[in-house]
Amino acid sequence: SATLDAAESSTDFLSSWQDGPKNKIMDWVKSTTTEGSTDFIPEKDRIAVFDNDGTLWSEQPYYFQLAFAIDEVKRLAPENPDWEKDPSLNALIKGDMAGFMAGGEKALLKAVAVTHSEMTVDEFDARVKNWIKTATHPKTGKHYNEMIFQPMLELLQYLRANGFKTFIVSGGGIDFMRAWTEEAYGIPPYQVVGSQFGLSYVDTTASPELIKIPELVFLDDKGEKPVGIYRNIGKRPVFAGGNSDGDYQMLQYTSTGDGARFGLIVHHTDSVREVAYDRESHIGQLNKGLDDAAKYNWLIVDMAKDWKVIYPYELK
Amino acid sequence: SATLDAAESSTDFLSSWQDGPKNKIMDWVKSTTTEGSTDFIPEKDRIAVFDNDGTLWSEQPYYFQLAFAIDEVKRLAPENPDWEKDPSLNALIKGDMAGFMAGGEKALLKAVAVTHSEMTVDEFDARVKNWIKTATHPKTGKHYNEMIFQPMLELLQYLRANGFKTFIVSGGGIDFMRAWTEEAYGIPPYQVVGSQFGLSYVDTTASPELIKIPELVFLDDKGEKPVGIYRNIGKRPVFAGGNSDGDYQMLQYTSTGDGARFGLIVHHTDSVREVAYDRESHIGQLNKGLDDAAKYNWLIVDMAKDWKVIYPYELK
Ligand SMILES: [Ca+2]
Ligand SMILES: [Ca+2]
Numbered sequence: 025s026a027t028l029d030a031a032e033s034s035t036d037f038l039s040s041w042q043d044g045p046k047n048k049i050m051d052w053v054k055s056t057t058t059e060g061s062t063d064f065i066p067e068k069d070r071i072a073v074f075d076n077d078g079t080l081w082s083e084q085p086y087y088f089q090l091a092f093a094i095d096e097v098k099r100l101a102p103e104n105p106d107w108e109k110d111p112s113l114n115a116l117i118k119g120d121m122a123g124f125m126a127g128g129e130k131a132l133l134k135a136v137a138v139t140h141s142e143m144t145v146d147e148f149d150a151r152v153k154n155w156i157k158t159a160t161h162p163k164t165g166k167h168y169n170e171m172i173f174q175p176m177l178e179l180l181q182y183l184r185a186n187g188f189k190t191f192i193v194s195g196g197g198i199d200f201m202r203a204w205t206e207e208a209y210g211i212p213p214y215q216v217v218g219s220q221f222g223l224s225y226v227d228t229t230a231s232p233e234l235i236k237i238p239e240l241v242f243l244d245d246k247g248e249k250p251v252g253i254y255r256n257i258g259k260r261p262v263f264a265g266g267n268s269d270g271d272y273q274m275l276q277y278t279s280t281g282d283g284a285r286f287g288l289i290v291h292h293t294d295s296v297r298e299v300a301y302d303r304e305s306h307i308g309q310l311n312k313g314l315d316d317a318a319k320y321n322w323l324i325v326d327m328a329k330d331w332k333v334i335y336p337y338e339l340k
Numbered sequence: 341s342a343t344l345d346a347a348e349s350s351t352d353f354l355s356s357w358q359d360g361p362k363n364k365i366m367d368w369v370k371s372t373t374t375e376g377s378t379d380f381i382p383e384k385d386r387i388a389v390f391d392n393d394g395t396l397w398s399e400q401p402y403y404f405q406l407a408f409a410i411d412e413v414k415r416l417a418p419e420n421p422d423w424e425k426d427p428s429l430n431a432l433i434k435g436d437m438a439g440f441m442a443g444g445e446k447a448l449l450k451a452v453a454v455t456h457s458e459m460t461v462d463e464f465d466a467r468v469k470n471w472i473k474t475a476t477h478p479k480t481g482k483h484y485n486e487m488i489f490q491p492m493l494e495l496l497q498y499l500r501a502n503g504f505k506t507f508i509v510s511g512g513g514i515d516f517m518r519a520w521t522e523e524a525y526g527i528p529p530y531q532v533v534g535s536q537f538g539l540s541y542v543d544t545t546a547s548p549e550l551i552k553i554p555e556l557v558f559l560d561d562k563g564e565k566p567v568g569i570y571r572n573i574g575k576r577p578v579f580a581g582g583n584s585d586g587d588y589q590m591l592q593y594t595s596t597g598d599g600a601r602f603g604l605i606v607h608h609t610d611s612v613r614e615v616a617y618d619r620e621s622h623i624g625q626l627n628k629g630l631d632d633a634a635k636y637n638w639l640i641v642d643m644a645k646d647w648k649v650i651y652p653y654e655l656k
Contacts (some may be wrong), residue, residue: 071530189530202574213573213575214505214507215530216574220571223567223571224567225563225589225593227589231596232566234567234570247543250548250550254461255539255572256530256571257529257530258518258529273541273543273548276548280546
């Protein structure tokens, strides 16, 4: 059993959290993991789900997966001369970011499609692993996997130490995340739920492979998040964490189940240490979540006030 | 870690297996879990996948999930008078099994659709749990979850004791299996991969629910088994067990990966204790698997010769 013994339970897992939210989380975990408590949840039902972008790591000025796509288009352009015929890809290759962005969603999807398909899953995995090791964020200069949230890391570890299984349920690409989430968060590939491209099993060679095909078969966002949860996990979660209205249904599905439930929303309030945005943001927009937090008893985490540190590297 | 310590490793996990296949399995497990061995597999990569029907439990005279559908049609017929208008459902309701079967695949799918959709996932789960507790097999008179294979149960436990994660990858319905596989095999819902009906998140009530919709969105068979594996697990397995040509690609995908691999085919050779069938069977047909077993080094398990007992109740 992964449950704490007496000695371990005295560890201060949530040391980057201020006392207010920290005590709310710890009180709930204590009441749901103490046998005989009316709120007790058996270990097999301790399913905790977390959005990724903006919840476990940063997402500004654009989703980090888009940064990967952009970097990959530039890296691979010399091998793909036909990409220059596409106006938005061409803008990107020439370093004209505004011209690329002017292409809107269609341009973004094009950049994602050409960098996320027509290759084996192993090749894609290797590319993401290489990128995450080498690429850096335009503003902080840090590697992207250094821009994960220290308090959320502590929360994941704390929940696991108390017998919870931690899952990612993200609108991000499932294969993109799986390449680095085990190392970054301690969450193995089979506990990652995300958006999916098509896959095709090709056994015409001595070494059969799965090929990624350029067709989005599942967009794990909004009302599809509960669907993705049921498809890949098969149980209604008891703990959910998100940051935007894309997580509303996941939080709602979690919080309206029977018995003790915990919902948490990371509110990006820190313009100094991170980025402040919510109701008007083009990324990670948060309206309904703020409006209905009281109704569902969701904990709104004020990043500026509730977190002593944001990123792990601040501790070094 | 779930890895064995010295004392536990002396336990005879595979006591229902004859020495030949037992030693092959144990030698492989020993070589892949001994640090320093050239075949060593890190614990995080010890993914083992198993087909269900005909591999972990029996599947004759028809898939047990079809038995569930048939029983449910009969049970629910009084509440659904319109079912009598459908010739094949009407035959079933009247007890005319031959008449029902004459409707072919279309009749089967109809019986499955009306018993597997248009309800919440929780309601479906409760129905399967009730059925598995009460229904009995037409030939043995045993509950269906008593007709699981004792040697395979031992194999699952043995692999888990050696740090492997055990997954089901079956053509059967994912929600049908999840209702009872945790208790029967020790395999939790999030380690079950299977065929899937559509799901819809309905939040128009105070208690939002997932509703099963009558549309098959994923058939987890043949070349789709490696696809299902990658979608739900995200890693190439190192151990695979199956019984029919529907498992061929799963076994092939497993066995052609780099490093040490183990493939196993349950060959139904025992006409006395179970049912003998292979190349000519309408259920669980096994041709290519027998033809190519040597090529891929798959272990053909001869049920009549290699298993001392078939079902757990024989031990009582
Ligand atoms: Ca988000
Ligand atoms: Ca089978």
